[in-house]
Amino acid sequence: MIKLTQIRKSFGRNEVLKGIDLTVEKGEVVAILGPSGSGKTTLLRCINYLEKPNEGRIVIDDFSVQCRRPDKKAIHTLRQKTAMVFQQYNLFKHKTALENVMEGLFVVKKISKDEARIRSIELLEKVGLGNKLDSYPSELSGGQQQRVGIARALALNPEVILFDEPTSALDPELVGEVLAVIRKIAKEGITMIIVTHEMGFAQDVASHVVFMDEGVIVEQGKPNELFTSPKEERTKQFLKRITPEAAYSI
Amino acid sequence: MGEPFDFHYLLDYLVKLVPTLQMTLLIVACSIVIGLGIGLVVALPQLYKIPVLRRLSQVYLSFFRGTPILIQLFLFYYGLPEILKLVYVDVSKVPALYFVILTYALHSGAYLSEMIRAAVGAVDRGQVEAAYAVGMTGFQAFTRIVLPQATAISLPVFSNLVIANLKDTSLAFSLGIMELTGKSQTLAVMSRHFVETYISLAIIYFVISYGLEKLFHLVERKLLRHERQIVSDEKPSRYRKWKQRRFALSPGFGRGGQENEA
Numbered sequence A: 001m002i003k004l005t006q007i008r009k010s011f012g013r014n015e016v017l018k019g020i021d022l023t024v025e026k027g028e029v030v031a032i033l034g035p036s037g038s039g040k041t042t043l044l045r046c047i048n049y050l051e052k053p054n055e056g057r058i059v060i061d062d063f064s065v066q067c068r069r070p071d072k073k074a075i076h077t078l079r080q081k082t083a084m085v086f087q088q089y090n091l092f093k094h095k096t097a098l099e100n101v102m103e104g105l106f107v108v109k110k111i112s113k114d115e116a117r118i119r120s121i122e123l124l125e126k127v128g129l130g131n132k133l134d135s136y137p138s139e140l141s142g143g144q145q146q147r148v149g150i151a152r153a154l155a156l157n158p159e160v161i162l163f164d165e166p167t168s169a170l171d172p173e174l175v176g177e178v179l180a181v182i183r184k185i186a187k188e189g190i191t192m193i194i195v196t197h198e199m200g201f202a203q204d205v206a207s208h209v210v211f212m213d214e215g216v217i218v219e220q221g222k223p224n225e226l227f228t229s230p231k232e233e234r235t236k237q238f239l240k241r242i243t244p245e246a247a248y249s250i
Numbered sequence B: 001m002g003e004p005f006d007f008h009y010l011l012d013y014l015v016k017l018v019p020t021l022q023m024t025l026l027i028v029a030c031s032i033v034i035g036l037g038i039g040l041v042v043a044l045p046q047l048y049k050i051p052v053l054r055r056l057s058q059v060y061l062s063f064f065r066g067t068p069i070l071i072q073l074f075l076f077y078y079g080l081p082e083i084l085k086l087v088y089v090d091v092s093k094v095p096a097l098y099f100v101i102l103t104y105a106l107h108s109g110a111y112l113s114e115m116i117r118a119a120v121g122a123v124d125r126g127q128v129e130a131a132y133a134v135g136m137t138g139f140q141a142f143t144r145i146v147l148p149q150a151t152a153i154s155l156p157v158f159s160n161l162v163i164a165n166l167k168d169t170s171l172a173f174s175l176g177i178m179e180l181t182g183k184s185q186t187l188a189v190m191s192r193h194f195v196e197t198y199i200s201l202a203i204i205y206f207v208i209s210y211g212l213e214k215l216f217h218l219v220e221r222k223l224l225r226h227e228r229q230i231v232s233d234e235k236p237s238r239y240r241k242w243k244q245r246r247f248a249l250s251p252g253f254g255r256g257g258q259e260n261e262a
């Protein structure tokens, strides 16, 4: 279980997160929706401390970090318990697909190289890239790169995987393959928090949907409730603007 | 003017000059290695935006890039002992070579630090974040992710700096160092065969520069092997290999190779 309490973050005078409370049960897939600039990316980045929250508390199972002044070791542990899939893939460009996945296993988890290799090959096969092990990121399409990114995140066996708009940098025809992989691992019961603009995808993969606006959670609930009968005015307006059809044409 | 041109002197001087190459290469190697250390130390405050040190490193950079190296040599050779005398350190017995290496190291260090700064900046921040997200420490992220890529990126600049340094060492003779140029001066004055001396000198500098350039180019290709592009989705490897072999064979082909492949 992941529990965020009163997460606050400001950039200078600009308060981007104004006290976020969110609980994610084990195995749940949470979709975060919201207009641009509402603080979705910042929230994800706070969860693995790529951004330092000013206040709040992050609890993952029995591990807890007080954000105001965490020690270095806590940050390191937090990062090992979480994994992130980036909008721009952020693969290590000088390493092959296989090396990208292996890197964390033997550098951070100190698993032997042979074992790391075997496990990484399995994961790359799972995301459908068993035939691209030795390709460098520059030789892969966007969709393939993002699937390597997903395999790299899975390799660490994290408590939660954070996805920040994993498909929004992709050409429309490549979105499907990445979503299919995310669907597949969602079924395996891995906890995920996904920021996405793909409404259709959120509706059928997510077990819980969160709508954010201007640094607060406006409304959250089961997908069919939130999509069909939103209670808040801001949610209604947002959903009206982004219909599933429109989302796919982005 | 000197004696009439005589081809035999040319060969003779080539043979006589080659042993002093050792001294030249010693100055180049020492000053580049020390310069890399200095460059890194100077680049860090700039990269991490450390307030006071950053100003200091900027002063250092402007001085060494803004004054001629000959002046720097004289300043260090004649000026430094005077300053050290004030704190009762006597360096009058220290050979001129040490001052020369120090000056060239500081001089190259300025350019090398710029090179390091640019190369580290060129590795995108996203990869560093990904390394953190994977659980690496700052040190691991720097050594495993940033450094290898920055090295590859900076190689063309590094190659130029080493060659520039090689050519600059010809000024060390002004402090009486018997490196290539120093030796050629004596040969020329003694025999009055000026043209032959300077032609042999030019040949040696050229051969070494050319060799270094080719060597760095080879290393660069090896380090940048990840920068390939998709030619087509099916089996591009054959075509690419053929193309690369062609590039490798054509001698005039410079660093444009990578871009041209796209």
Ligand SMILES: Nc1ncnc2c1ncn2[C@@H]1O[C@H](COP(=O)(O)OP(=O)(O)OP(=O)(O)O)[C@@H](O)[C@H]1O
Pocket (backbone or CB within 6 Å): A011, A014, A016, A034, A035, A036, A037, A038, A039, A040, A041, A042, A043
């Ligand atoms: N590093 C930063 N420095 C200053 N301001 C920032 C920084 N990162 C984000 N912000 C600001 O925080 C606000 C929220 O940004 P964030 O990226 O979290 O939004 P988002 O919901 O992910 O938007 P999008 O849908 O466009 O990705 C924005 O107003 C942005 O300008």
Ligand SMILES: [Mg+2]
Pocket (backbone or CB within 6 Å): A040, A041, A042, A164, A165
């Ligand atoms: Mg965002």
